[in-house]
Amino acid sequence: MNRPAEGAEVVRLAARGDGVTADGRFVVGAVPGDRVTADGAIWPGPDHLAPACQHFGLCGGCQLQHASDAILARFATARCLEPLARLGIRPGDVRPAHLSPPFSRRRASLRAARRGGRVELGFNEEGAHRLIDLAECPVLSPELFRLVAPLRQLLAMLMPERSVVGVTMALTDGGPDLLLSNLSAERLPVVEALTAFAAAQRLARLSVEGPLGVETVVAPAVPAVTLGGVAVTLPPGAFLQATADGEAALVAAVMESVGDARRVADLFAGLGTFALPLSRQARVLAVDGAGPALQALERAARSARRPVETQHRDLFRRPLTPDELGRFDAVLFDPPRAGAIAQSTALAQSRVPVVVAVSCNPATFARDAERLAAGDYALETLWPVAQFRWSTHVELVARFVRR
Template sequence: MTNALQSVLIERFAARGDGVAADGRFVPGAVPGDQLLPDGSLLHGPDHVEPGCRHFGTCGGCQLQHVSDRLIADFARDRVLAPLARAGIEPEMPMPVHVSPEGTRRRAAMRATRTDGEVRLGFNAEGAHRLVDMAECPVLHPALFTLVGPLRQLLAPWLPERSAIGVTMTLTDNGVDLLLANLQANSLPRIEGLTRFAAEQRLARLSVEGPMGVETLVANATPSLTLGGVPVTLPPAAFLQATADGEAALVSAVTSILGDARRVADLFAGCGTFALPASCTAQVLAVDGAGPAIRALAEAAGRAGRKLTTEHRDLFRKPLSADELSRFDAAVIDPPRAGAIAQTEQLAASRIRTVAAVSCNPATFVRDAERLVAAGFRLGRLWPVAQFRWSTHVELVAEFRR
């Protein structure tokens, strides 16, 4: 019979998903509410659930598959609020956490390798470069997972031993957009094989990326996504939110912050995730350093007659100045994981009164938030969004006003 006096309660999660015991020990695989027994084993609590994938524990994609939905939401909230609290910043209104359902991941970047004569396709193992050969994936949209087996067969004759290629799959409105990196398509048999594969799998587009850049081999349909009611033709491997469900949650939050703003600057706009919805009611300037994405946005907005102009500009090296920003009622900023301290400093120095900040990295978000708060902004509503359902990766939208 277990001696409860000798067990130690798992009280919380660490940032990377390990359980943290009451005595400070980090316990991989533990969930708050579990008991750490004297022999090092775990007595599972009510929020420790059976993982839904055979690759759990080896694949690096899902660290929290053994955690109840209730605690996943708590984890996402704490990942956002805890670093803010350490910086002395408290949102006026923390909003409910949005958790995307399983089977909705519409974009995935994987690797394919040949080891000991066997072709493997999947994600990296946790904390290692070793590849986990994917036999199932409850995260991926079924339309993407369906391609895994046929891709192994396609690549089997072409991959030399110990070689690797990148495989990026994106589910668009008109089918899957497939990009194969480091694969030579320089012979007629290989080109014919890729063309046949694209037809059999009904791909929207198949492209290859090599030393000369990206080349589209097959375009059976226009690989487009509808953003803010406007179809946008995606460049190969273009950035977009991982799930349509998570994207809708982020867009809803940003739209709520912008309100009736008439002039909006969208910084790091990409293909228009936030710029196109905002352009339904506002005049929008969309700025990004990714040329293919900003050109795709400009073409889509032009076809739709939206009140939207674009600018191709590296916002890390040449952020919009305080004077340029002061012409706008509100700004949206959605930088990469590194954050955007130079651009944030210009926002802080401007006369702009409303900022909708979108972030995929709580640490750099806090650093940038400190600049805005020091300049007189207050942090109002804050939405945590866990669209990578079983991952420790969390996104957020924050409302800054002054």
Template sequence: MSDPGLIVRVAARGDGVTLDGRFAPLAAPGDRLRADGTVEPGPHHQLPPCRHFPECGGCQLQHLDDETYAGFVRGRIASALEGQGMPLPEFAPVHLSPPRTRRRASLSAQRAGKRVLLGFKQERSHRIEDMRECHILCPELFALVEPLRGLLGILLPDKRTATVKMALADQGADLLIEGIAADTLAGIEALTAFAELHRLARLSLDDGMGPQTRWEPELVTVTLGGASVPLPHDAFLQATEDGEAALLGAVRQGVGDARIVADLFAGIGTFALNLPGKVYAAEASRDAVLALKAAGRGTFVEHRDLYRRPLTTAELDRFEAVALDPPRAGAEVQAQQLAASTVPRIAYVSCNPASFARDAKLLVAGGYTLERITPVGQFRWSTHVELAGHFTRK
């Protein structure tokens, strides 16, 4: 006889779900929900490695072992496709980024008297979990957390908040602090001393009027496809290098040996600079367009908002393959144009299984076949899921 309290899956927001449909926070498949509401751990329930779990909003699933976490990533994608009434394609093995490899993050800060709280916000709350350890940030970025408390203690007024955006560039850590100003001699000296001591690649402030660079000994770049690309302030980077490599491998497989390729929502060139043949890249961010042009790799770059002005079917028909990596909202209007095109191959990268499934349904209705999906969990232990889908037109 089946046990109705047995946890059989993990829902999209991270709660365990019992056989009879009840939800249990912090439960893994194989656990059992007792009558008193407590959870009896099962074979896939691991001891969370971080002292801040589950309060810290940076992770939701540290209680799952890797096998179960990979199943969650795959399951999110499969459920989204099934919700659109689509048959499931071949799935590649799930790629999980290792702990302590996140190369970009956004931390919240608050001054409370002599204390400065710094870390991720607590789950479903505006309260800041004061970070004392972290199992997702790369060591180079985590090493700056404690020193940043000291800097913010000088610059941040009492009861005020700020945001610290961190990224790892070729030259080291790139920091953008939003919500503070340094217009006194002491503040300016503190910024310079901090940047020098910690050998930052760049230190910038945004007091509400846009980012202002305060320290950048040499041009900050990231290497993409062997090219040094200038890194704009707060530019989008894939969360981990190995996650980027997994998505890139899937995109390359998706476009095959196409001689002329379009990269839509190209950003600073994560895929465009790694694709074969002649590449056209469309991107709405002016700073990203300028950075991609500066890479000097012969890519034809157009400053184009694909939500307002998607490539038309006639424009798309010139390409042998299309790669696209839209924001979380997906690319519904662009997918409609693609569905009516004759493009033989499409590689679609997504950070939202729901919008991907919606767009995939449009493409399949237009005559494409969804051949393969590569699931990627580069936001380790979070409910955030990424994927690359490969479509072909027969």
């Protein structure tokens, strides 16, 4: 049957992934190019695809599996530009959006729940607390997804009825790293079961988090990740970029932004995702309030003899001052989703020639960009990065230069 000529055309995607028609209606499940009739029926356009997963529409992990790559790229770019446009900020140059491929997620947080003697393991339903028990996942790397079924069996032996366990998994150079939260490993049979599971699944490490904190049960291999050519041992549950592909795109944009700077400050440095690549050409001060991650970076940099100095500091309460910032040729900041109000304000008052922002939240980035613009910084180049495949979550890198 041919598509009807009548009906409103979907012209864009809203921030949460709904299609928006030319007459202003929000339509769940529609993408640009579709037509929506008066009774709400969606007639698919050329960019409306069949979803890649049986759980799509329920699972909260993906919102845009029905959109083509062209639509995903347009969406990622618009998500970065729209908050800036509302503040009157326009980048001089916007690079093409980078999309990470399917089956590339190397870090994920799942949830396991035992109800009626059965364990369900997966992501939450979109906008609800109901758990989607994963039968497939075209987002997770195969090395991580293969753990889902055996982990479900393991937890069925260890979890009491009506309990919930958090599952944080990361793929390291030494194999999968698994952290189970709200699970006690005090009894010998539990320790033996976890140890046997780690051996059978070839884990690099298995840890549990309970009332006394995080405890490593077994670590058959070193759970290290390579950052900038340096092996960094991952603390249990530490932040790691979701995909190696997305990390590479972010690092490339940061390196281009920093250019030939010889003295660089990396604020909210974490494990050294950017500090270690930068240390190949510059002396780097890496600052963060997360002690375990910063200690891992310090040990790795020292072992590799990289020129990285670390400083443990809460940048929300004690941002680097304009005077402290003045000795650097470039400053990079990569805050959590809340942004960096205090630090961006101090940067705006500094004389740093180049400021590079990495953000996982376009809205709070726009707020920080507004402060930099008020301090006479121009947003020269912006790189949208969509490493969370089929998600509305978008990241970016932005290069600011003092006018």
